[in-house]
Amino acid sequence: MDRSSSTPPKEGVYPKIHQQHQQPAPEITIRNLFAGLYAIVTGAASKKSSDSSDRRRVVAEAGDGPPEDLWGSVLLPSAPPLFSSSAVDDVRATKTLLEAEPPQWLPDSSATSCMQCDASFRPVTCGRHHCRFCGGIFCRYCSRGRCLLPMKFREREPQRVCDACYERLEPVQRLLVERVSNASQVATHDVTDFSCMRSWLNSPLGLSMEQEIYKATNALRSYAKIGGLKPEKAIPEKVLRGAKGVAVLTIAKAGVVVTYKLGTGLVIARREDGTWSAPSAIACAGLGWGAQMGGELTDFILVLRSPEAVRAFSGRIHFALGAELSAVAGPVGRLAEADVRAGDGGTAACYSYSLSKAKNSSPTGAFVGVSVEGSVVTRRSDTNARFYGDSYVTAADILSGAYPAPRAAYPLYEALHDLFY
Numbered sequence: 445m446d447r448s449s450s451t452p453p454k455e456g457v458y459p460k461i462h463q464q465h466q467q468p469a470p471e472i473t474i475r476n477l478f479a480g481l482y483a484i485v486t487g488a489a490s491k492k493s494s495d496s497s498d499r500r501r502v503v504a505e506a507g508d509g510p511p512e513d514l515w516g517s518v519l520l521p522s523a524p525p526l527f528s529s530s531a532v533d534d535v536r537a538t539k540t541l542l543e544a545e546p547p548q549w550l551p552d553s554s555a556t557s558c559m560q561c562d563a564s565f566r567p568v569t570c571g572r573h574h575c576r577f578c579g580g581i582f583c584r585y586c587s588r589g590r591c592l593l594p595m596k597f598r599e600r601e602p603q604r605v606c607d608a609c610y611e612r613l614e615p616v617q618r619l620l621v622e623r624v625s626n627a628s629q630v631a632t633h634d635v636t637d638f639s640c641m642r643s644w645l646n647s648p649l650g651l652s653m654e655q656e657i658y659k660a661t662n663a664l665r666s667y668a669k670i671g672g673l674k675p676e677k678a679i680p681e682k683v684l685r686g687a688k689g690v691a692v693l694t695i696a697k698a699g700v701v702v703t704y705k706l707g708t709g710l711v712i713a714r715r716e717d718g719t720w721s722a723p724s725a726i727a728c729a730g731l732g733w734g735a736q737m738g739g740e741l742t743d744f745i746l747v748l749r750s751p752e753a754v755r756a757f758s759g760r761i762h763f764a765l766g767a768e769l770s771a772v773a774g775p776v777g778r779l780a781e782a783d784v785r786a787g788d789g790g791t792a793a794c795y796s797y798s799l800s801k802a803k804n805s806s807p808t809g810a811f812v813g814v815s816v817e818g819s820v821v822t823r824r825s826d827t828n829a830r831f832y833g834d835s836y837v838t839a840a841d842i843l844s845g846a847y848p849a850p851r852a853a854y855p856l857y858e859a860l861h862d863l864f865y
Contacts, residue, residue, distance in 0.1 A: 521559070522547040523578030523609050541616060545596045547579035558583040560606060576603035577613065592620035592833045600626045601830045617834070625833030626654065627722070627850035634855040636662045646743055648696040648707040653725050653831035656710045657856050660692035660723070663743035664859035667799060679747065679797050684864050689713040689748035689843070691757060691794075693728055698739035703732040705819065709744070711757040712856070713843040720857055722847045724839040725827040726757065730819025747795045758840040761822040 524540045552572055557564045559580045565572050573587045574580070576599070589610035590602035597603075605613065613620075622628055633654070636643045643662050650656040667679075695707030706729050713721040748754050756762045823839040832847060841847065849857065 521550070521575065521578035521580035523575075523580075523612060538616060541612060542594050542619075543596070544577070544594050547577070549574045549579040550581050552581065555581045558586055560586040560608070573604060575606040575609055577605045577609040580606055582606045590829075590835045592617060592624055594620070595624055600624055600629065600833070602833055602835055621833045626652075626831045627833065627847075627852050629852050631657065631852050631855050633658045634661070636665050636855075645741065646694040648694050648741060650694075650708045650725075653710070653723070653827050654852060656708060656725055656827075657723065657853050659694055659743075660710050661855045661859045663692050663694070663745065663799070664856075664863050666743070667745060667797065668859070668863045670799065679745070679795075679863075683747055683749070683795060686749055687714060687747050687864070688751055689754040689757070690860070691726065691744075691746040691748065693726070693744040693746070694741070695728060695744060696739070696741050697732070699732070700737040701733065705730050705732065705817075708824070711748075711754075711839075711843065712860070713748075713754045713845075715845055720849065720860055721845050722832075722842045722850055723853055723856065724757070724842040725824035725831070726821055727824055728819050728821045730817060732817040742798045744796055744798045747797070749794060753794050754843055755840075757821070757823075758838075758843050759823075761820060763818070763820055 524537065524544055555565075555572075558570075560582055563570055563583045563585075565583070570583050572581050573584055575582060575587060576597075577591070577593060587604055587606045589605050589607060591605050591610055591613040592601075593599050593603050593605075593613070631654070633640075633642065636658075638644070642658070646659045646662055647655070650659055670678075689712060691709060691711040693707050693709030695705050697703050697705035708725070708727045710723040710725050712723045715721060748757070825838075828837050828839065828842065829835050831852075832842075832850070837847070
């Protein structure tokens with residue numbers, strides 16, 4: 445109903461509201477102040493409905509629109525209606541949904557309780573959360589869902605929405621994944637030569653999948669260049685031909701005798717037809733012990749030689765145990781490693797090839813050592829969800845080929861092609 449053209453209210457309905465609205469403010473005393481704080485913390489205020497709730501209730505009973513001086517159109521959520529049973533109406537509703545514009549959020553003062561379950565808002569235990577699609581105010585239990593929003597919202601990651609808007613947006617999520625998600629965008633950072641400062645040194649901590657794709661592309665291209673110049677340092681062709689997948693990690697390691705390491709990266713699987721799956725984000729942390737000292741930043745390329753190795757990276761977490769020989773002096777070093785990995789996805793061995801960037805901390809200016817290494821590798825579900833726009837995405841689905849090759853990962857696929865073909 446258009447509130448600007450609503451009929452005048454019936455006598456005896458809105459005048460009462462005006463009288464309540466125009467009541468003088470209560471006297472501010474220490475007693476009233478502490479009583480109010482106690483009511484907010486304990487939830488005793490829920491026994492009294494808010495002014496906005498009273499107004500909505502009276503309007504519902506009267507059947508007429510409220511006057512503009514009581515509330516404006518901003519005080520009502522603005523999400524499009526739910527789909528109807530008619531196919532034609534469903535198409536119109538879908539079009540309206542995809543063309544929806546960002547709403548104006550309701551002020552926090554417009555509701556003292558959740559607009560869905562009527563739970564009273566309290567500090568810490570029941571806070572206010574705005575639905576990003578309709579602008580309404582809900583408790584955290586009624587706004588758990590996250591969805592991609594239409595194009596005009598200019599949001600590439602799933603946003604928090606209320607339960608009603610989640611049902612509205614669910615039928616168009618696949619379409620929005622193909623149009624507005626991070627995975628569907630063109631990769632903006634695709635230069636890995638020395639004209640770009642970010643290509644000089646990969647960060648051990650990638651904050652997004654886009655950064656992980658750039659880091660992996662940079663590492664693969666750097667290794668391909670060195671392998672072309674010095675064939676003895678290249679990955680053997682026999683190993684590349686039999687690869688079922690590749691994991692690329694950038695790990696920082698430092699310590700004396702006992703070393704600590706931390707880093708992030710991605711894993712990608714090779715399909716039966718020779719094409720590559722979509723990438724899945726991973727993180728690594730571990731400890732090492734042995735005759736070693738110094739610090740290094742290493743780009744690892746792990747060649748997964750069997751489906752079991754790919755499944756190990758598809759699981760929630762897996763452990764790696766192996767022996768390592770490091771020799772780093774200057775900007776480029778060599779590292780040879782063999783390890784065994786076991787987790788909820790399976791058990792398998794893989795080959796590791798790497799290039800190291802050293803930050804000297806020993807008197808001789810070098811990182812040297814022989815050690816036994818243990819590490820934990822886990823998937824980064826939140827990073828995958830933000831990139832693909834799907835809160836339910838799993839590493840197993842990504843590596844099995846359930847998701848198409850993302851447009852944002854094209855530089856990575858070009859680097860893999862240069863290395864493997």
